[in-house]
Amino acid sequence: MVAGSTQSSSRQQRQHNRPMDDIVKQALAKWPQVPDCYGWLGLDMRGRWYLRDDAAQAGGPFAQSKGALLQHDKLIAFIARNYEPDAQGRWFFQNGPQRVYVELALTPWVWRLQADDFSVLSHTGRKAVALDCLLDAQGRVYLATDIGVGLVHTLDVGIAAEAVAAGHWTPRPVLAEELPARYRYTPSPCALRDAGRR
Incomplete structure (x- = not known):
């Protein structure tokens, strides 16, 4: 794990x-x-x-x-x-x-996984180190990493399953709506700003 x-x-x-x-x-x-x-x-x-x-x-x-x-x-x-x-x-x-x-x-990051070694790259091309694997009720896979939390790209969920089967990651359940508070990010800065104006 x-x-x-x-x-x-x-x-x-x-x-x-x-x-x-x-x-x-x-x-x-x-x-x-x-x-x-x-x-x-x-x-x-x-x-x-x-x-x-x-x-x-x-x-x-x-x-x-x-x-x-x-x-x-x-x-x-x-x-x-x-x-x-x-x-x-x-x-x-x-x-x-x-x-x-x-x-x-x-999430602020979207991960692309490399099939040969299960390494993690962000949608911006940054390398990341997986610290935790999460799975929500909709079957979406997330990785918490050294640079933050992100969603595994839908095309790479199969690679994530291989990493789990190989014992690299053990998915833990998570509620998607809890991710922003847990990992301290704001999904909608615009909505937050507008709420502060009321």
Whole structure:
């Protein structure tokens, strides 16, 4: 069984703080007071990014109205390099001087598994070390890792089953709705902001 571990948000913050793109650092220095952006970017359960314009946001939360699938490879790579959480567990993409908070379909990471050695890669291409394996009532598989919790991509659930059969992981039951509190992340920074305004 993989040992369970709940990472503190401060430890996760340190682990995610990687060097940002130089252009991002320069923009932050030049325009430090640019307001944060909410509701415009979403991450689905397959690790795909969606741009959510006014019409998509008017259609409801991310689960109901995803917006337009991002397909520009260089933009996707730029988002991946500058994706991290703040101290409150709200995940964002640092777009130059502006922090763009991400609406999460389920978890902040989506894992791709390697069949030869069961190693774990995030949807952004980051390596992770599995600490715990979880299974919810819908049959979705999650891995808690040294960089946070994430959903195993649907195409890789078979590989996860092989890892379990080989004794690498022992799934433990979890309620999907308990994951944000347990692993200290915010699925909808936009909803949290709006709730604070009431």
